[in-house]
Amino acid sequence: MELLRQIVVFIHLIGFAVLFGAWVAQAFGGQRRFTRLMDVGLAIAGLAGLALAAPWGISWEPGMSFYLKVTVKLVVLIVIGALLGIGSARQRKGGNVAPALFWSVGVLALLNAGFGLFWR
Ligand code: HEM
Numbered sequence: 792m793e794l795l796r797q798i799v800v801f802i803h804l805i806g807f808a809v810l811f812g813a814w815v816a817q818a819f820g821g822q823r824r825f826t827r828l829m830d831v832g833l834a835i836a837g838l839a840g841l842a843l844a845a846p847w848g849i850s851w852e853p854g855m856s857f858y859l860k861v862t863v864k865l866v867v868l869i870v871i872g873a874l875l876g877i878g879s880a881r882q883r884k885g886g887n888v889a890p891a892l893f894w895s896v897g898v899l900a901l902l903n904a905g906f907g908l909f910w911r
Pocket of ligand 1: 796800803804806807810833836837839840841843844861862864865868871899900901903904905906907908
């Protein structure tokens with residue numbers, strides 16, 4: 792079970808890498824547009840995250856802090872999804888993503904990674 796959880800954490804990290812990597816490519820040298828790859832990364836990180844939100848394959852008893860972290864991460868994920876949705880709709884109509892929207896996605900993705908690593 793412990794190994795299976797590690798594999799799911801690995802998949803979770805791949806989701807983060809795809810989302811953040813796609814965003815960095817657009818932020819630095821790209822056209823600062825939202826891409827399909829960002830949706831894919833968010834979906835992978837989200838699905839694996841939901842699986843990790845249940846306390847299986849761990850030897851410690853999860854307390855309030857664990858569930859609070861998971862809830863905050865879920866809220867951040869929903870906000871990122873909403874921002875990607877709004878920006879993508881604007882792009883389909885031929886417009887550009889507002890800079891505040893574009894930069895928020897990168898910052899929020901990093902924020903969730905930070906919660907995952909430092910909120911223990
Ligand atoms: C944009 C979305 C997300 C990103 C970028 C992200 C990123 C990360 C990263 C980098 C880690 C650290 C892995 C490690 O321990 O080395 C992590 C851990 C974790 N994440 Fe996420 N995450 C996201 C969404 C979520 C969501 C939506 C949930 C739950 C509903 C979640 C639940 C967890 C849990 C429970 C851990 C701890 C895993 C463990 O140590 O057993 N994550 N996340």
